[in-house]
Amino acid sequence: MELIDSHAHVDDSRFDEDREAMFERTRDAGVTTLLALGTGPGPHKLDAAMPFAEAYDWIYTTVGIHPHEAKDVTQGHLDELARLAKHPKVIAWGEIGLDYFYDHSPRDVQERVFRAQMELAAAAKLPIIIHCRDAWADCMRLIEEVWRPTGLGGILHCFTSTLEDARRGIEMGFMVSFAGNSTYPKTQNLRDVAKVLPLANILIETDAPYLAPQPYRGKRNEPAYVAEVARILASVRDLPADEFAARTAGNFRRFFRLDGLRVSAAAES
Numbered sequence: 001m002e003l004i005d006s007h008a009h010v011d012d013s014r015f016d017e018d019r020e021a022m023f024e025r026t027r028d029a030g031v032t033t034l035l036a037l038g039t040g041p042g043p044h045k046l047d048a049a050m051p052f053a054e055a056y057d058w059i060y061t062t063v064g065i066h067p068h069e070a071k072d073v074t075q076g077h078l079d080e081l082a083r084l085a086k087h088p089k090v091i092a093w094g095e096i097g098l099d100y101f102y103d104h105s106p107r108d109v110q111e112r113v114f115r116a117q118m119e120l121a122a123a124a125k126l127p128i129i130i131h132c133r134d135a136w137a138d139c140m141r142l143i144e145e146v147w148r149p150t151g152l153g154g155i156l157h158c159f160t161s162t163l164e165d166a167r168r169g170i171e172m173g174f175m176v177s178f179a180g181n182s183t184y185p186k187t188q189n190l191r192d193v194a195k196v197l198p199l200a201n202i203l204i205e206t207d208a209p210y211l212a213p214q215p216y217r218g219k220r221n222e223p224a225y226v227a228e229v230a231r232i233l234a235s236v237r238d239l240p241a242d243e244f245a246a247r248t249a250g251n252f253r254r255f256f257r258l259d260g261l262r263v264s265a266a267a268e269s
């Protein structure tokens with residue numbers, strides 16, 4: 001089975017003890033590409049995932065500050081992100097957005113930092129990875145207002161909203177990525193969305209070490225388990241798991257232009 005994990009936090013300290021073995025299990029599961037989120041433990045460490053993107057050709061990374069930490073952001077952090085975004089293995093800006101479930105930062109501050117990072121991502125010409133929890137109306141409004149005109153699109157990561165929001169996101173150039181929580185018994189609503197969206201707009205992810213899919217629920221999640229997300233969503237779509245996995249992997253490569261452009265860039269250098 002060929003798989004791509006569109007969202008994992010492989011820098012997390014929970015992987016410190018067995019990271020190399022975890023990467024081996026990831027490859028053994030068929031994961032050919034992985035997007036390692038660069039948000040790290042917070043704005044005091046903005047290049048958290050960079051070492052892995054530099055060490056492994058199959059790992060790409062992002063830059064960004066999670067809405068949880070919006071309250072700690074200074075202009076210096078934003079300048080540093082703009083600098084890091086120029087790294088050739090940085091293919092997106094995120095995860096950014098709004099989280100009204102935890103409210104770790106005041107909502108007006110979350111919005112200000114979200115807007116500021118969308119402007120920086122637009123200047124860097126990078127798509128954005130959206131983290132949105134219990135804040136879909138505001139997320140969609142800000143994306144529509146600030147991001148849509150850029151035409152750069154992005155990923156609605158760990159999608160938890162309605163079919164209507166998923167379709168609106170697709171209209172604005174987004175891919176919709178489903179995580180381990182889409183496999184839980186109580187999230188039939190997410191599987192209903194995954195069943196009817198255009199297959200060309202679907203990605204899958206682990207969000208490791210969080211949200212382990214059903215058979216591993218409650219344990220530490222890891223990128224190899226993206227196979228379980230593929231297996232369950234494939235059954236929802238009446239497709240063989242390997243076909244669904246390959247299609248979502250192709251979607252990721254197409255969205256980030258990992259086939260054509262990177263090859264020609266390498267040939268020119």
Ligand SMILES: [Zn+2]
Binds near residue numbers: 095131132157158
């Ligand atoms: Zn998230």
Ligand SMILES: [Zn+2]
Binds near residue numbers: 007009037095207
């Ligand atoms: Zn995440």
